[in-house]
Each structure stands twice: as structure tokens, then as C-alpha cells.
Amino acid sequence: MLFHVEMEVRIPHDLPTERTDALKQAERIRAMELQRTGVWRHLWRVAGRYANVSVLDVSGPQELHDMLSSLPLFPFMEIRVTPLCRHPSSIHDDDR
Amino acid sequence: MLFHVEMEVRIPHDLPTERTDALKQAERIRAMELQRTGVWRHLWRVAGRYANVSVLDVSGPQELHDMLSSLPLFPFMEIRVTPLCRHPSSIHDDDR
Amino acid sequence: MLFHVEMEVRIPHDLPTERTDALKQAERIRAMELQRTGVWRHLWRVAGRYANVSVLDVSGPQELHDMLSSLPLFPFMEIRVTPLCRHPSSIHDDDR
Amino acid sequence: MLFHVEMEVRIPHDLPTERTDALKQAERIRAMELQRTGVWRHLWRVAGRYANVSVLDVSGPQELHDMLSSLPLFPFMEIRVTPLCRHPSSIHDDDR
Amino acid sequence: MLFHVEMEVRIPHDLPTERTDALKQAERIRAMELQRTGVWRHLWRVAGRYANVSVLDVSGPQELHDMLSSLPLFPFMEIRVTPLCRHPSSIHDDDR
Amino acid sequence: MLFHVEMEVRIPHDLPTERTDALKQAERIRAMELQRTGVWRHLWRVAGRYANVSVLDVSGPQELHDMLSSLPLFPFMEIRVTPLCRHPSSIHDDDR
Amino acid sequence: MLFHVEMEVRIPHDLPTERTDALKQAERIRAMELQRTGVWRHLWRVAGRYANVSVLDVSGPQELHDMLSSLPLFPFMEIRVTPLCRHPSSIHDDDR
Amino acid sequence: MLFHVEMEVRIPHDLPTERTDALKQAERIRAMELQRTGVWRHLWRVAGRYANVSVLDVSGPQELHDMLSSLPLFPFMEIRVTPLCRHPSSIHDDDR
Amino acid sequence: MLFHVEMEVRIPHDLPTERTDALKQAERIRAMELQRTGVWRHLWRVAGRYANVSVLDVSGPQELHDMLSSLPLFPFMEIRVTPLCRHPSSIHDDDR
Amino acid sequence: MLFHVEMEVRIPHDLPTERTDALKQAERIRAMELQRTGVWRHLWRVAGRYANVSVLDVSGPQELHDMLSSLPLFPFMEIRVTPLCRHPSSIHDDDR
Numbered sequence: 001m002l003f004h005v006e007m008e009v010r011i012p013h014d015l016p017t018e019r020t021d022a023l024k025q026a027e028r029i030r031a032m033e034l035q036r037t038g039v040w041r042h043l044w045r046v047a048g049r050y051a052n053v054s055v056l057d058v059s060g061p062q063e064l065h066d067m068l069s070s071l072p073l074f075p076f077m078e079i080r081v082t083p084l085c086r087h088p089s090s091i092h093d094d095d096r
Numbered sequence: 097m098l099f100h101v102e103m104e105v106r107i108p109h110d111l112p113t114e115r116t117d118a119l120k121q122a123e124r125i126r127a128m129e130l131q132r133t134g135v136w137r138h139l140w141r142v143a144g145r146y147a148n149v150s151v152l153d154v155s156g157p158q159e160l161h162d163m164l165s166s167l168p169l170f171p172f173m174e175i176r177v178t179p180l181c182r183h184p185s186s187i188h189d190d191d192r
Numbered sequence: 193m194l195f196h197v198e199m200e201v202r203i204p205h206d207l208p209t210e211r212t213d214a215l216k217q218a219e220r221i222r223a224m225e226l227q228r229t230g231v232w233r234h235l236w237r238v239a240g241r242y243a244n245v246s247v248l249d250v251s252g253p254q255e256l257h258d259m260l261s262s263l264p265l266f267p268f269m270e271i272r273v274t275p276l277c278r279h280p281s282s283i284h285d286d287d288r
Numbered sequence: 289m290l291f292h293v294e295m296e297v298r299i300p301h302d303l304p305t306e307r308t309d310a311l312k313q314a315e316r317i318r319a320m321e322l323q324r325t326g327v328w329r330h331l332w333r334v335a336g337r338y339a340n341v342s343v344l345d346v347s348g349p350q351e352l353h354d355m356l357s358s359l360p361l362f363p364f365m366e367i368r369v370t371p372l373c374r375h376p377s378s379i380h381d382d383d384r
Numbered sequence: 385m386l387f388h389v390e391m392e393v394r395i396p397h398d399l400p401t402e403r404t405d406a407l408k409q410a411e412r413i414r415a416m417e418l419q420r421t422g423v424w425r426h427l428w429r430v431a432g433r434y435a436n437v438s439v440l441d442v443s444g445p446q447e448l449h450d451m452l453s454s455l456p457l458f459p460f461m462e463i464r465v466t467p468l469c470r471h472p473s474s475i476h477d478d479d480r
Numbered sequence: 481m482l483f484h485v486e487m488e489v490r491i492p493h494d495l496p497t498e499r500t501d502a503l504k505q506a507e508r509i510r511a512m513e514l515q516r517t518g519v520w521r522h523l524w525r526v527a528g529r530y531a532n533v534s535v536l537d538v539s540g541p542q543e544l545h546d547m548l549s550s551l552p553l554f555p556f557m558e559i560r561v562t563p564l565c566r567h568p569s570s571i572h573d574d575d576r
Numbered sequence: 577m578l579f580h581v582e583m584e585v586r587i588p589h590d591l592p593t594e595r596t597d598a599l600k601q602a603e604r605i606r607a608m609e610l611q612r613t614g615v616w617r618h619l620w621r622v623a624g625r626y627a628n629v630s631v632l633d634v635s636g637p638q639e640l641h642d643m644l645s646s647l648p649l650f651p652f653m654e655i656r657v658t659p660l661c662r663h664p665s666s667i668h669d670d671d672r
Numbered sequence: 673m674l675f676h677v678e679m680e681v682r683i684p685h686d687l688p689t690e691r692t693d694a695l696k697q698a699e700r701i702r703a704m705e706l707q708r709t710g711v712w713r714h715l716w717r718v719a720g721r722y723a724n725v726s727v728l729d730v731s732g733p734q735e736l737h738d739m740l741s742s743l744p745l746f747p748f749m750e751i752r753v754t755p756l757c758r759h760p761s762s763i764h765d766d767d768r
Numbered sequence: 769m770l771f772h773v774e775m776e777v778r779i780p781h782d783l784p785t786e787r788t789d790a791l792k793q794a795e796r797i798r799a800m801e802l803q804r805t806g807v808w809r810h811l812w813r814v815a816g817r818y819a820n821v822s823v824l825d826v827s828g829p830q831e832l833h834d835m836l837s838s839l840p841l842f843p844f845m846e847i848r849v850t851p852l853c854r855h856p857s858s859i860h861d862d863d864r
Numbered sequence: 865m866l867f868h869v870e871m872e873v874r875i876p877h878d879l880p881t882e883r884t885d886a887l888k889q890a891e892r893i894r895a896m897e898l899q900r901t902g903v904w905r906h907l908w909r910v911a912g913r914y915a916n917v918s919v920l921d922v923s924g925p926q927e928l929h930d931m932l933s934s935l936p937l938f939p940f941m942e943i944r945v946t947p948l949c950r951h952p953s954s955i956h957d958d959d960r
Contacts, residue, residue, distance in 0.1 A: 001252040002140065003275070004149050005336065012301050013876050013939065031185040042138075042191055044098065044151075044180040047925035048869065048932045048945040052183055053100050055138075060193040060252065061275035061335035062288075068336045075301065081336040083195070083253035083275055084140040087148055089127040095138055096254075097924040099947070101720065108685050109204050109267065143253035144197065144260045144273040156865040156924065157719035157947035158960075164720045171685065177720040179867070179925035179947055192926075194332065196341050205396050205459065223377040234330075234383055236290065236343075236372040239445035240389065240452045240465040244375055245292050247332075276332040279340055281319040287330055289444040291467070293528065300493050348385040348444065349467035349527035350480075356528045363493065369528040371387070371445035371467055384446075386524065388533050397588050397651065415569040426522075426535075426575055428482065428564040431637035432581065432644045432657040436567055437484050439524075468524040471532055473511040479522055481636040483659070485816065492781050540577040540636065541659035541815035542672075548816045555781065561816040563579070563637035563659055576638075578812065580821050589684050589747065607857040618810075618863055620770065620823075620852040623733035624677065624740045624753040628855055629772050631812075660812040663820055665799040671810055673828040674908065675851070676917055703953040714906075714959055716866065716919075716948040724951055725868050727908075732769040732828065733851035734864075755771070755829035755851055756908040759916055761895040767906055768830075773912065780877050829911035836912045843877065849912040 001057070002041070002096065003064050004082040008051040011076045026072040039067060055084070097153070098137070098192070099160050100178040104147040107172050122168040135163060151180070193249070194233070194288070195256050196274040200243040203268050218264040231259060247276070289345070290329070290384070291352050292370040296339040299364050314360040327355060343372070385441070386425070386480070387448050388466040392435040395460050410456040423451060439468070481537070482521070482576070483544050484562040488531040491556050506552040519547060535564070577633070578617070578672070579640050580658040584627040587652050602648040615643060631660070673729070674713070674768070675736050676754040680723040683748050698744040711739060727756070769825070770809070770864065771832050772850040776819040779844045794840040807835060823852070865921070866905070866960065867928050868946040872915040875940045890936040903931060919948070 011020055034040040042055040058064045068079060086096040107116055130136040138151040154160045164175060182192040203212055226232040234247040250256045260271060278288040299308055322328040330343040346352045356367060374384040395404055418424040426439040442448045452463060470480040491500055514520040522535040538544045548559060566576040587596055610616040618631040634640045644655060662672040683692055706712040714727040730736045740751060758768040779788055802808040810823040826832045836847060854864040875884055898904040906919040922928045932943060950960040 001254070003253075003335075004140070004142075013879065015301065028185045032187055035185075035187045042151075042188065043183045043186045044100070044191055045183040045186075045929060046100075047179040047181050047867075047929040048943045050933075050939075053178070053180065055140075060277075061195075062193070062277040064275065065277045065333060065335040069338075075338075079336045081275055082149070083143040083256065083273055084149065085143050085252075085254040085257045087139045087141040089124045089131075090139045090141075091128055091131045092138065095140055097926070099719075099925075109207065111685065141257060143195075143257040144271045146261075146267075156949075157867075158865070158949040160947065161717060161719040161949045165722075171722075175720045177947055179928065179945055181924075181926040181929045196332070196334075205399065220377045224379055227377075227379045234343075234380065235375045235378045236292070236383055237375040237449060238292075239371040239373050239387075239449040240463045242453075242459075245370070245372065247330075274341070275335040276341065277335050279331045279333040281316045281323075282331045282333075283320055283323045284330065287332055289446070291445075291527075303493065348469075349387075350385070350469040352467065353469045353525060353527040357530075363530075367528045369467060371448065371465055373444075373446040373449045388524070388526075397591065412569045416571055419569075419571045426572065427567045427570045428484070428535075428575055429567040429641060430484075431563040431565050431579075431641040432655045434645075434651075437562070437564065439522075466533070467527040468533065469527050471523045471525040473508045473515075474523045474525075475512055475515045476522065479524055481638070483637075483815075495781065540661075541579075542577070542661040544659065545661045545813060545815040549818075555818075559816045561659060563640065563657055565636075565638040565641045580812070580814075589687065604857045608859055611857075611859045618823075618860065619855045619858045620772070620863055621737060621855040621858075622772075623675075623737040623851040623853050624751045626741075626747075629850070629852065631810075658821070659815040660821065661815050663811045663813040665796045665803075666811045666813075667800055667803045668810065671812055673830070675829075676908070676910075700953045704955055707953075707955045714919075714956065715951045715954045716868070716959055717951040717954075718868075719947040719949050725946070725948065727906075732853075733771075734769070734853040736851065737853045753851055754917070755832065755849055755911040756917065757828075757830040757833045757911050759907045759909040761892045761899075762907045762909075763896055763899045764906065767908055771911075783877065833909060833911040837914075843914075847912045 001060065002084040003056050003058065003061075004084050005054045005056055005064075005068070006051065006080045007054065008049065008078045009073055009076055010050075010078065011073075023072045023076075030071060034067065039063075097156065098180040099152050099154065099157075100180050101150045101152055101160075101164070102147065102176045103150065104145065104174045105169055105172055106146075106174065107169075119168045119172075126167060130163065135159075193252065194276040195248050195250065195253075196276050197246045197248055197256075197260070198238075198243065198272045199246065200241065200270045201265055201268055202242075202270065203265075215264045215268075222263060226259065231255075289348065290372040291344050291346065291349075292372050293342045293344055293352075293356070294339065294368045295342065296337065296366045297361055297364055298338075298366065299361075311360045311364075318359060322355065327351075385444065386468040387440050387442065387445075388468050389438045389440055389448075389452070390435065390464045391438065392433065392462045393457055393460055394434075394462065395457075407456045407460075414455060418451065423447075481540065482564040483536050483538065483541075484564050485534045485536055485544075485548070486531065486560045487534065488529065488558045489553055489556055490530075490558065491553075503552045503556075510551060514547065519543075577636065578660040579632050579634065579637075580660050581630045581632055581640075581644070582627065582656045583630065584625065584654045585649055585652055586626075586654065587649075599648045599652075606647060610643065615639075673732065674756040675728050675730065675733075676756050677726045677728055677736075677740070678723065678752045679726065680721065680750045681745055681748055682722075682750065683745075695744045695748075702743060706739065711735075769828065770852040771824050771826065771829075772852050773822045773824055773832075773836070774814075774819065774848045775822065776817065776846045777841055777844055778818075778846065779841070791840045791844075798839060802835065807831075865924065866948040867920050867922065867925075868948050869918045869920055869928075869932070870910075870915065870944045871918065872913065872942045873937055873940055874914075874942065875937075887936045887940075894935060898931065903927075 039056060039058060041057045044053045046053060056064060135152060135154060137153045140149045142149060231248060231250060233249045236245045238245060327344060327346060329345045332341045334341060344352060423440060423442060425441045428437045430437060440448060519536060519538060521537045524533045526533060536544060615632060615634060617633045620629045622629060711728060711730060713729045716725045718725060728736060807825060809825045812821045814821060824832060903921060905921045908917045910917060
């Protein structure tokens with residue numbers, strides 16, 4: 001089932017550069033991994049912000065939380081979750 | 097190019113039922129049409145609300161506005177537009 | 193799986209009294225029915241407001257939406273949905 | 289009597305790791321203790337956030353405050369309290 | 385126990401004058417009654433607004449809701465409830 | 481004349497403990513003093529928050545400001561002031 | 577003593593034109609009267625809005641409320657009151 | 673001097689169609705007129721909303737208000753004004 | 769022409785005391801200077817807050833910005849500007 | 865195509881002065897460069913704030929994001945993007 005997730009990243013400016021870089025690199029690897037498994041179905045950058053809009057396909061809120069809270073940047077993200085379902089006018093098979 | 101669009105529908109309760117039904121029916125037909133042309137790329141219902149989250153693939157803000165303002169329910173929708181672009185960690189070819 | 197749902201009811205004051213009464217009566221019957229099936233697991237009144245806080249146990253966002261949008265008062269409710277999962281410190285078996 | 293409590297945890301990133309770990313461990317022990325006594329009746333994690341939704345069964349606002357302000361993470365939590373009462377359509381005996 | 389209650393009154397302008405007057409008169413009688421019984425302990429007008437700030441002394445959220453929802457102007461009020469308790473620096477015996 | 485004052489305390493976590501303790505102690509002494517003189521007429525703790533709701537009886541906004549800005553915790557408080565007056569339905573002589 | 581008052585006027589569009597005109601005319605007369613007595617010390621239009629910013633010199637919140645609630649447009653105004661006092665750096669004798 | 677103005681139009685759905693059409697037509701004529709005189713320097717549609725973003729070049733807030741309040745749709749617009757000035761890094765002569 | 773300006777001061781608690789004192793002293797001198805020249809026409813303290821409400825008489829947004837951004841406390845102030853103009857019901861010659 | 869961009873700059877007060885100065889200088893150079901290429905079409909200072917309102921002419925959200933995220937002050941800016949299109953009443957050829 002699908003969840004719409006908005007993630008806004010706010011890394012404190014006084015975090016050491018190496019730690020920031022390591023976090024971003026780890027985040028990137030994890031994000032790609034989760035896309036390959038099919039869990040992270042869509043991932044877009046919000047133009048002009050250090051933020052993304054995503055659609056995740058998980059077995060429920062538990063898997064969703066486990067996934068999000070395991071992201072390296074999780075402690076520095078403000079996350080907003082919206083459960084999605086099929087729109088009665090949708091003709092796209094993959095929008096469900 | 098992609099735009100993320102949230103539409104919340106608020107039909108006044110004193111609109112005659114026939115008009116409401118006609119509007120909804122016309123909206124449905126138009127939405128399907130726009131999905132078939134590929135412009136309305138994703139369309140999800142927000143669980144628990146008379147609202148949707150959509151991703152539209154248009155040639156720019158002008159086509160986006162022309163499309164949205166031509167929707168039969170446009171006068172009764174609150175719309176929020178967010179321009180999207182490619183996320184550096186995305187591996188999905190269709191997320192751009 | 194569990195979803196936390198807040199429902200605020202705003203019935204327009206110019207709705208005929210009979211229609212309001214019928215809606216409330218139908219809502220009450222439907223709410224009791226859904227509690228008996230186990231779907232509507234918790235239902236509390238918010239003190240001082242025509243609102244409730246609920247916890248629903250459904251198979252996913254789709255069943256959640258179908259249930260909420262079928263409520264007689266749905267057109268007059270402002271609804272906010274929050275997906276829940278197990279808290280690592282929880283010892284209650286039924287909080288999942 | 290029942291109170292609905294939302295707790296959002298925001299631990300400053302520059303708190304020493306050992307202190308953070310000790311706080312979390314103490315919080316966990318205290319939360320389990322309060323669940324065993326029956327005061328902390330429900331405890332759910334909000335999917336995607338370092339936050340919880342709880343229902344507490346206390347003798348009044350005084351006990352509620354004493355309990356919440358004694359939580360180890362209290363100085364780092366944003367808390368929102370909503371008093372609950374019996375919903376006229378509720379059939380659950382334990383929702384009061 | 386004490387609850388802090390803010391009530392903002394918004395009577396629709398198209399309600400017949402007689403009905404508005406009757407509601408206000410009934411509200412006034414009920415408010416005085418509840419003050420005499422000791423339940424409505426404090427009642428102040430917010431300067432410049434059709435609103436009040438009140439402190440109610442009730443046996444719990446249930447009595448609070450029963451009282452507030454029985455007010456003649458309840459359907460036209462926006463109400464915000466905050467549970468109060470004894471302040472550790474308070475020296476007033478009646479502030480509890 | 482009466483003013484309704486909400487004070488939310490936010491002490492930075494990196495303030496030395498001794499300074500925090502000294503500030504809280506000084507605040508407590510000053511608050512009790514102002515209650516004894518009759519200026520700080522009501523003082524309640526908001527359940528679940530490091531905040532209070534107060535009613536102050538002063539000669540005007542000038543005395544109110546002098547009093548509030550002289551509180552030891554003033555630099556760490558977010559304060560919201562609401563002027564009160566007599567409610568036409570009030571029967572309490574001390575609510576003015 | 578001085579109070580800063582912001583008034584935003586929202587006259588419903590379905591009020592009969594004659595009533596609107598009469599209200600505006602009465603408002604204008606009353607506003608001028610209160611300026612002549614010295615109570616309504618400053619009155620400015622907010623550019624681009626049907627709103628004003630005012631400074632009133634009254635004996636306290638009670639006179640302030642009596643004055644504001646007696647304005648013909650009071651039922652259609654959203655009002656925000658802020659108590660003012662002397663600024664320590666002010667050199668203007670009339671700003672108090 | 674320049675002012676940034678955002679106008680959101682909200683025409684009530686129960687306004688007679690002829691009146692709405694006449695208002696829109698008058699608005700259009702007036703907007704073009706003011707652009708020709710150079711007062712209304714920029715006028716853009718916000719994609720997806722019945723709203724515009726404008727930059728007006730006027731002699732001051734008085735002329736700005738006179739102009740905005742004379743617009744036929746003024747009673748149905750929510751307007752937000754922001755005064756602009758020259759940006760120190762600007763190289764455009766007409767941005768002042 | 770007149771602009772209504774609200775300034776809220778938020779000096780970080782970890783700024784060295786001497787620097788804070790020097791800033792406040794410099795701010796005070798500058799504020800008095802600008803009042804003497806007639807530019808800073810009104811200056812009031814908001815009761816209970818480290819904030820002021822001001823009315824400035826300047827030649828336009830450019831002079832307004834130059835003045836505000838030159839204030840010693842500018843980097844620590846949240847500023848909200850509202851352009852004012854003559855109110856049609858005003859009888860005060862100096863309110864323009 | 866055009867995008868309306870609001871940028872609010874919030875440089876942390878504990879950033880070393882030299883770094884702040886270098887950032888501002890680099891920002892200025894980059895902003896001028898982008899104006900010369902025609903991408904940054906309009907750039908205004910918001911009077912009274914460390915903020916600007918801009919209109920950018922780019923090939924789409926991707927170029928917009930690449931441009932904004934490459935600004936030296938990007939990590940310290942809060943950015944809000946609004947896609948613009950031609951207003952039906954516009955007579956200005958360059959407003960598109």
C-alpha cells in the first residue's frame with residue numbers, strides 16, 4: 001500500500017563537514033537500495049528546497065516507520081506522511 | 097516537466113444535487129482524458145479526505161494552469177502547486 | 193493496521209433540522225455497526241467540541257477511506273488521518 | 289478519566305550521545321512502569337516521526353501533569369493535551 | 385478540577401433576529417445558573433471580541449463536555465479547552 | 481484592571497544548571513511576592529507544559545509590562561497578553 | 577492608557593446594499609465622534625485592505641470594549657487588541 | 673516606488689452569473705488601463721490558482737490603496753502588500 | 769508617507785553580555801536620533817514583550833529599508849511592515 | 865518560463881564574520897552573473913527584511929533548482945517557489 005511522504009532536511013550548520021558528508025553519502029546509498037527493492041517507488045526533489053516528495057509502497061505503517069527511521073538523515077528531517085489510496089477516476093494501474 | 101499538485105475539493109452544500117452530480121461526472125471524464133494523453137501522470141486519493149495528490153507532466157506553468165483551470169471542479173478546489181525535478185539519488189527513469 | 197483519525201463536525205446552520213437529525217441518527221447507527229465489526233476500535237468525544245478522536249483497525253488506506261467516506265456526516269467533517277505503529281516501549285498487546 | 293496526549297521529541301543534536309542514550313533508556317523504563325500501573329493506557333508510535341500518541345487514565349490534570357513532567361525526556365518534548373470523554377455512539381466499555 | 389476554556393461566538397448574520405435574541409437570553413440565564421452552582425468559577429469578557437475566557441470547576445472532562453454542549457450558543461461557538469493544575473509557586477488556595 | 485497572560489518557558493538546554501536553578505528559584509520568590517501584593521491574582525500551571533495561565537490586576541499596560549519584564553525568566557518566556565473586562569453575564573464580584 | 581487595535585472589516589456580500597450603506601455611514605459618524613473626544617487617537621487605513629490600524633486612549637479594557645462593541649460594524653469586524661506602554665527610548669510625549 | 677501585491681480572488685458561488693461576468697469584464701478593462709498608464713508594471717497569473725502576483729509603481733501607499741480599492745473585484749479579493757526597494761545586487765535599472 | 773512597523777527582538781542567549789549591552793545602547797541612541805529628525809514618528813512598547821510598534825514617516829520603501837537595516841539590533845529583529853494611508857473617516861491631520 | 869521566488873536569509877549569528885562576509889560577497893557576484901545571463905530577470909529587496917522577491921526565467925524546475933541550490937547562501941535561505949504564467953489581462957510582452 002502507498003504512502004505519500006514529504007521530507008525536509010535541516011542539517012545544523014555546526015555539524016562537522018565530514019559528518020555531514022558521511023551522512024549524505026550513506027543516505028544516498030540507502031535511498032538507492034530502497035528504490036531497487038521497490039519500496040521507495042517515487043522520489044522527486046522539490047525545486048528550490050533541500051526536500052523531497054516520495055511515494056512508498058510498504059506493507060503498512062510499521063514497515064513505513066522502520067524504513068524512514070532507519071534513514072541516516074532521519075534525525076535531521078521533518079517528515080509528513082499521508083496515506084494514499086486508489087482514486088476512483090484513476091486509469092493508471094501502478095497508482096495503487 | 098513535472099509538477100506536484102494537491103487538490104482539495106469543497107463543494108458548497110447548497111449547490112443543487114443535479115449540478116453537483118453533473119460537475120463530478122464531467123470532472124471524472126476530463127481526468128481520465130488527461131491521464132490517457134499522459135499529462136496527468138499520477139492521481140491518488142488522499143485517504144479520508146475529498147482530495148487528491150497528483151503529478152502532472154506538462155510543457156510548463158502555462159499548460160499546467162490551462163489544464164487545471166479547465167477542470168469542471170476548478171472553482172470549488174483549493175490547489176497547491178509544487179515544481180519537481182530530478183532527485184540526485186533517484187534511480188527511476190520515469191521520475192523526471 | 194491502525195490509523196489515528198480526528199473528525200471535526202461542522203454542520204451548516206441552514207440545513208433543515210429534519211435532515212440534520214436524520215444524518216446524526218444514521219451516523220450513530222453506522223458508527224455502532226463499525227465498532228461491532230472491530231474496525232472502529234476506539235471512539236472518544238473531545239471534551240467541549242463537536243469532534244471525536246478515533247483509532248481504526250483496517251487492512252490499509254483503501255479500507256480506511258471507503259469506511260470514512262461512507263459515513264453519513266462525511267461531507268460535513270474535517271478529517272485528519274495519522275498512521276500509527278507499535279511503540280518500542282509499549283507493553284499493551286492491543287496497541288498494534 | 290482520560291486524556292489524549294501527543295508527544296513530539298526533539299533532542300538537541302549537540303547533546304552528548306551518552307546523555308541521550310541514558311535519557312532514552314530511562315524514558316523507556318518509566319513508560320513501561322506507567323503502563324503496568326494502568327495509568328498510561330495506550331501508547332502508539334506516529335509512523336515516520338519521533339513522536340507518540342497516548343491515552344492516559346488519571347485522576348485529573350494534576351496527576352497528568354505530575355506524570356508527564358516526571359518523564360526523563362520531558363524537557364525535550366512538545367506536548368499537546370486534549371481531554372476526552374465518552375462518545376454517545378461508543379459501544380466500547382473501556383473507552384471511558 | 386479546573387479547566388481553562390476560551391469561547392469565541394460567531395452567530396451567522398442571516399439568523400433571524402428573534403432567534404439570536406432568544407439564544408443570547410437563554411445563554412445568559414444558563415451562564416448565571418452555572419456560576420451560582422460554583423461550576424463556572426470565572427467568566428471574563430475578552431476586550432474587543434465577542435469572546436470570553438472562563439475557568440470551570442468540574443468533576444472531569446465528562447461533566448465539562450455536558451456543561452459546554454448544553455449551552456444555547458454551543459453550536460455557534462469555537463471552544464478551546466486547556467486542563468489546569470496547581471502551580472508550584474501559587475499561594476492562592478482557590479487556584480486549584 | 482485585569483489582564484490575561486499566558487507564559488511559556490523555554491530555557492535553552494545549554495544554560496549551565498546552576499544558572500537555571502538560580503533563575504527558577506528567583507522566579508518563584510518573585511512570583512510569590514507579586515501574589516501577596518495582590519497584583520498576580522491567579523496563577524495556574526498548564527497540565528503537561530512548562531507554562532502557566534495567569535490573571536494580573538494592575539493599574540494599566542505600563543505596570544503590567546514593568547512587572548512581566550522584571551521576572552527573572554522573562555528572557556526565556558514567550559508571553560501572550562489579552563486584556564479582560566467584565567462579562568455582562570458574570571455574577572462574580574472578583575472577576576473585574 | 578493606550579491600546580493598539582487592528583480592525584478588519586468583512587461585510588457579507590449578501591447583506592442588502594441599503595443596510596451596508598447605512599452601517600458604513602453610521603460607522604463613519606461614530607468614528608469621527610470618538611476621534612473628537614480624544615478616545616480614538618490615531619486611525620489609519622491599511623493600504624490595499626478594508627482594514628484599519630488604530631491607537632485608542634481609554635481608561636482601561638472596559639472602556640475599550642464598550643467603545644469597540646458599540647461600533648455599527650462591530651459584528652462584521654475581526655479585531656485584534658494589543659496593550660501598549662511607554663517605550664524606554666521614546667522621546668515623544670504623546671506616545672503614552 | 674514599487675509595491676509587490678498578491679491578489680487572490682474568491683467570488684461567492686451564489687453570485688448571479690451575469691454579475692460575475694460583468695465584474696470580470698470590468699476588472700479586465702481596468703487592469704489593462706492601469707497597465708497602459710504604467711502604474712501596474714507587472715501582472716502574472718499564479719499557475720493553478722485564481723490569483724495574481726503584481727508589481728505596482730505608484731507615488732505611495734495612498735495611490736496604491738486608491739487604485740486597489742477601485743478595482744471591480746476588490747470586495748472579493750484577499751490582498752497582501754509588500755513594499756519593495758532596490759536590491760544592492762540588482763543590475764536591472766527597471767527594478768526600482 | 770507612513771509605514772506601520774512591528775519589531776520583535778530576539779537576542780541569542782549566548783551572545784556575550786557586553787556585546788548585548790553595547791547593541792542595546794547603540795540602538796537606543798539611534799532610535800532617539802531618528803525620532804528627533806521626525807522619521808520615527810511613533811514608538812510604543814508592546815506590553816509584556818521585547819517588541820515595539822512604530823509608525824515611520826519616510827520618503828518611500830527605500831528610505832524605510834535603509835533606516836531599518838541600519839539599526840544596531842536589525843540582525844536580531846523580526847520585522848513586519850505594513851504601508852498605511854489616510855483613513856476616510858480620520859479627522860487627525862497628523863495621521864497622514 | 866517564469867518562476868516567482870521568495871528568499872529569506874537567516875545566517876546563524878555564531879558563524880565567523882569572515883565566513884559570513886565571504887558568503888555575502890560570493891552571493892553578490894553570483895547574483896549579478898545570473899542577472900547578466902537573463903536568468904534572474906527581476907530582483908527586489910523586501911523593505912525591512914533580509915529577504916528578496918525575484919522572478920527567474922528558466923527552462924524548467926530542473927534549471928531553477930540547479931541555480932538556486934548553487935547560490936552561496938542557499939544553506940541559509942528559506943525559499944518559496946511559485947510558478948507563474950501569462951495573465952489573460954496582461955498587456956506586457958515581457959511578463960511571460
